[in-house]
Amino acid sequence: MISFTSIALICALRLAGFAGAAPAAIAQVPAPAVVPQVPAPAANPVGTGVIDAAAESGYWLANIKRQGTVAYGDSGFKVFRNVKDYGAKGDGATDDTAAINRAISDGNRCGKGCDSSTVTPALVYFPPGTYVVSKPIIQYYYTQLVGDATSLPVIKASAAFAGMAVIDADPYNDDGSNWFTNQNNFFRQIRNFVIDLTGMPPTAGAGIHWQVAQATSLQNIRFEMIQGGADNRQQGIFMDNGSGGFMGDLTFNGGNYGAFLGSQQFTTRNVTFNNCNTAIFMNWNWGWTLKGVTVNNCKVGLDMANGSPSQTGAGINQTVGSVLLMDSKFTGVQVGVNTSYSADSVPISGGSLYLDNVDFGGASVAVQRNTGEQILAGGAVVQSWAQGSIYKSGATNSGRQDNGVTLEPPNKPAGLLASDGSVFARSKPQYEGVPASAFVSVKSQGAKGDGVTDDTAAIQAAMNAITDGQILYFDHGAYIITDTVKVPNNIKITGEILPLILASGAKFADENNLVPVFQVGEAGQTGAVEMSDLIFGTAGNAPGATLMQWNLNGKAGDNGLWDVHFRVGGYAGTKLQSDTCSKSPQSDRSTPNPACIGAGLLFHATQSASAILENTWFWVADHELDLGDHNQIDIFNGRGVLLESQNPMWLYGTSSEHNVLYNYQLNKAKCVFMGLIQTETPYYQSNPTALVPFKAQTAINDPMFSDCTDNSCKKSWGLRIVDSEDVLVYGAGLYSFFENYAQTCVSGQDCQTNMVAIEGTSSNVHLFTLSTKASVNMVTNYVGGGGPGNNKAVNSVQDIDNRSNFCATLALWTL
Ligand SMILES: *[C@@H]1O[C@H](CO)[C@@H](O)[C@H](O)[C@H]1NC(C)=O
Ligand SMILES: *[C@@H]1O[C@H](CO)[C@@H](O)[C@H](O)[C@H]1NC(C)=O
Ligand SMILES: *[C@@H]1O[C@H](CO)[C@@H](O)[C@H](O)[C@H]1NC(C)=O
Ligand SMILES: *[C@@H]1O[C@H](CO)[C@@H](O)[C@H](O)[C@H]1NC(C)=O
Ligand SMILES: CC(=O)N[C@H]1CO[C@H](CO)[C@@H](O)[C@@H]1O
Numbered sequence: 001m002i003s004f005t006s007i008a009l010i011c012a013l014r015l016a017g018f019a020g021a022a023p024a025a026i027a028q029v030p031a032p033a034v035v036p037q038v039p040a041p042a043a044n045p046v047g048t049g050v051i052d053a054a055a056e057s058g059y060w061l062a063n064i065k066r067q068g069t070v071a072y073g074d075s076g077f078k079v080f081r082n083v084k085d086y087g088a089k090g091d092g093a094t095d096d097t098a099a100i101n102r103a104i105s106d107g108n109r110c111g112k113g114c115d116s117s118t119v120t121p122a123l124v125y126f127p128p129g130t131y132v133v134s135k136p137i138i139q140y141y142y143t144q145l146v147g148d149a150t151s152l153p154v155i156k157a158s159a160a161f162a163g164m165a166v167i168d169a170d171p172y173n174d175d176g177s178n179w180f181t182n183q184n185n186f187f188r189q190i191r192n193f194v195i196d197l198t199g200m201p202p203t204a205g206a207g208i209h210w211q212v213a214q215a216t217s218l219q220n221i222r223f224e225m226i227q228g229g230a231d232n233r234q235q236g237i238f239m240d241n242g243s244g245g246f247m248g249d250l251t252f253n254g255g256n257y258g259a260f261l262g263s264q265q266f267t268t269r270n271v272t273f274n275n276c277n278t279a280i281f282m283n284w285n286w287g288w289t290l291k292g293v294t295v296n297n298c299k300v301g302l303d304m305a306n307g308s309p310s311q312t313g314a315g316i317n318q319t320v321g322s323v324l325l326m327d328s329k330f331t332g333v334q335v336g337v338n339t340s341y342s343a344d345s346v347p348i349s350g351g352s353l354y355l356d357n358v359d360f361g362g363a364s365v366a367v368q369r370n371t372g373e374q375i376l377a378g379g380a381v382v383q384s385w386a387q388g389s390i391y392k393s394g395a396t397n398s399g400r401q402d403n404g405v406t407l408e409p410p411n412k413p414a415g416l417l418a419s420d421g422s423v424f425a426r427s428k429p430q431y432e433g434v435p436a437s438a439f440v441s442v443k444s445q446g447a448k449g450d451g452v453t454d455d456t457a458a459i460q461a462a463m464n465a466i467t468d469g470q471i472l473y474f475d476h477g478a479y480i481i482t483d484t485v486k487v488p489n490n491i492k493i494t495g496e497i498l499p500l501i502l503a504s505g506a507k508f509a510d511e512n513n514l515v516p517v518f519q520v521g522e523a524g525q526t527g528a529v530e531m532s533d534l535i536f537g538t539a540g541n542a543p544g545a546t547l548m549q550w551n552l553n554g555k556a557g558d559n560g561l562w563d564v565h566f567r568v569g570g571y572a573g574t575k576l577q578s579d580t581c582s583k584s585p586q587s588d589r590s591t592p593n594p595a596c597i598g599a600g601l602l603f604h605a606t607q608s609a610s611a612i613l614e615n616t617w618f619w620v621a622d623h624e625l626d627l628g629d630h631n632q633i634d635i636f637n638g639r640g641v642l643l644e645s646q647n648p649m650w651l652y653g654t655s656s657e658h659n660v661l662y663n664y665q666l667n668k669a670k671c672v673f674m675g676l677i678q679t680e681t682p683y684y685q686s687n688p689t690a691l692v693p694f695k696a697q698t699a700i701n702d703p704m705f706s707d708c709t710d711n712s713c714k715k716s717w718g719l720r721i722v723d724s725e726d727v728l729v730y731g732a733g734l735y736s737f738f739e740n741y742a743q744t745c746v747s748g749q750d751c752q753t754n755m756v757a758i759e760g761t762s763s764n765v766h767l768f769t770l771s772t773k774a775s776v777n778m779v780t781n782y783v784g785g786g787g788p789g790n791n792k793a794v795n796s797v798q799d800i801d802n803r804s805n806f807c808a809t810l811a812l813w814t815l
Helices: 004-012 097-105 456-465 744-748
Strands: 014-016 080-082 091-095 122-126 130-133 143-147 154-157 188-196 206-209 216-224 235-238 246-253 257-274 278-296 300-303 307-309 316-318 322-331 333-339 352-359 363-369 374-377 381-387 389-393 396-400 411-413 439-441 450-454 471-474 478-481 485-487 490-495 500-503 515-520 528-538 542-550 560-568 599-605 611-614 617-620 639-643 649-657 662-667 670-680 717-722 725-735 756-759 763-773 777-781 795-798 808-814
Touching: 080 097, 097 122, 097 130, 188 206, 206 216, 216 235, 235 246, 257 649, 257 670, 257 725, 278 333, 278 670, 278 725, 278 763, 300 322, 322 333, 322 363, 322 670, 322 725, 322 763, 333 352, 352 363, 352 763, 352 808, 363 381, 374 381, 381 808, 411 725, 456 478, 456 485, 500 515, 500 542, 515 528, 528 542, 542 560, 560 599, 639 649, 649 662, 662 670, 670 717, 717 725, 756 763, 763 777, 777 808, 795 808
Parallel strands: 080 122, 091 130, 122 143, 130 154, 143 188, 154 188, 188 216, 206 235, 216 246, 235 257, 246 257, 257 278, 278 300, 278 322, 300 333, 322 352, 333 363, 389 808, 439 471, 450 478, 471 490, 478 500, 485 515, 490 528, 500 528, 515 542, 528 560, 542 599, 560 611, 560 617, 599 639, 611 649, 617 649, 639 662, 649 670, 662 717, 670 725, 717 756, 725 763, 756 777
Antiparallel strands: 014 411, 307 316, 352 381, 363 374, 389 396, 763 808, 777 795
């Protein structure tokens, strides 16, 4: 254990520049779905001939006692399913398609005709074996497909396989529409599999059709495809569109494209491509952060040269907004990156690219233009290089970087780095070596999880009783918490497909006295706390609740949240639903309905904190997920993510949406890495403005909007950085899509005035591949304005100067 002070010292040190064919999708404004809920298809009968499937696997997930239930739905609904219990054989010969699809669809689940539901979640487990399929495995809404992590099951496409992909997360109907609205396709995982296309002809085959949005992940999957060949059309991942999202720990062997990618924004980490024609084809995006990409023996590493010739010039009309590629390595590669950015590309900032610590030692050419012209030579490590718009200090624009520019590398605090100089990361723990007997169920310890009973004391007692080597398991359910749960400083917690931990009651009622729901460690304490697969929310209004307060510090990787989400309102059990909180754009909302107030603050890293947050979605619901109307709703939640930490914080693939005052705020924080972050402003603002209904609290340095002269300026900050140092933002997509629910401001690029604030004494702040939508000012710089926060801006960077394909994009803004 490294002490608090020694970590602070390490953080203060700096290592400067460590050497260490599908149609182009048109990005659309996410219009929340208003799809009538059609009853799901009738339940399929459970396969007969049930065998003792669990005994075939040593992995704990197959063997623990199952007690998960749905609190606000059918109490008999089956949450956990083993595909062998539905007749799948996994013998490498039997066609298991129908059995696997029965395991997924059994019960009244959310499939075709159902846009969303939170009350029919299914964790579908695959024991080791080879499962032959001839048609797609259809992943219903809110499904986790999980293989044995100790012996990966293989899903093998038969030679005659017919369909879009071996696993399909959003099937197409005959009329071209999808089962689910792509940008609302939440709560899905696929992990621990081998997907094998080698039995198919080279001219066909895709592993996963991944058309998804937030709170989704792919992890620990190996794609086996045919290697080489001019007629090779195989691809491991096919992503046509969506929002989101995170994926990591993936290996692609062979294929024409390892991964065909297209989505609004995404974070991809720790992916290896061997012997593909092209490792990654970037079809379209607004922004994408790629970290830890290893490419071996592929012709092309990253092909982002997409779009069609523009009508106005020789350049390309870009479908790609931007890509950030970091901590990556190319070996045996002809062209590292294929780009179509040029002096006459359309729009001006489309196709922006930033490279950071990328080893092109094994690439003949590092960056090549679509015309074949070499832009950057291979054979070396590139520390910091960009094509795009570069603001070197404040608003001083160093201009458009047509042929790319080598930049002075950012100062990266050593505390954020691994020993090889890359930014530290750790993947979600899956407890491969831990026996089932080490898992302690909170239900076995007396918690009810029935969505009614106060489980505070039972959960506190269960945490206190955990001994070394044990893991606390939250069976699926809804656990009502009425007072602070003190999470001890050494504990591992995981959940069964996102159980709900809901704050409720008088303790969390006073907006001027924020009380933590889960308090992780005490101020100044060190330890090791990890949590995965949980959801935090509220049952009713809880304006005095901080859903999680993180105090704990520790060695890099010892503390963190993986696939832990914060979800306030819009679903069964929250009481903040469309029957009470439906949108009312016409009415005067200067005094919002108190019954539609959410929490005060979602996540607070206090001064001593240090943690990894990976794939964490901080969502205040903008629409209803369960009640039939799926209507847009007005929920007032004070604040999103507040970092005041002095020790390293790593945020990978996080997003924070629809919070009243800000989505992310760094207040006197130090040593922060964020990549990629995504935000959305509440759709109802500025009726009322961000000043309503929460009273600003000076103790946590709430924004006051005191320099604003109109309401468009009084809207939620996407990212506010106050008196903070060593802040590395590697990818951001910060969006404003509405003014009081109207969308005319989207094409006007003026839904709000400001999005990013840099204030006070902040220093060593770097924003790479920053995209903002419909905010007049992309970055508003108050540093040097005299006095703390909320003074007149010294300068600002404008959207209108830096238009990208949908957003406005900067390759770099640095202070
Ligand atoms: C999604 O992508 C597909 C394939 O690129 C395209 O045909 C479709 O129009 C896109 N849909 C939306 C909503 O962008
Ligand atoms: C990368 O993925 C591999 C394979 O899944 C895993 O063993 C390794 O720990 C991961 N590394 C990092 C830095 O996440
Ligand atoms: C760029 O593409 C968009 C979308 O297809 C189109 O509307 C626009 O006219 C094109 N602009 C130019 C200059 O080619
Ligand atoms: C780069 O992209 C262009 C445009 O799509 C394509 O014509 C060219 O062949 C690509 N270059 C390589 C090396 O694949
Ligand atoms: C990439 C790009 O075109 N950037 C532009 C951003 O706006 C400034 C100021 O107008 C221009 O000088 C840049 O060329």
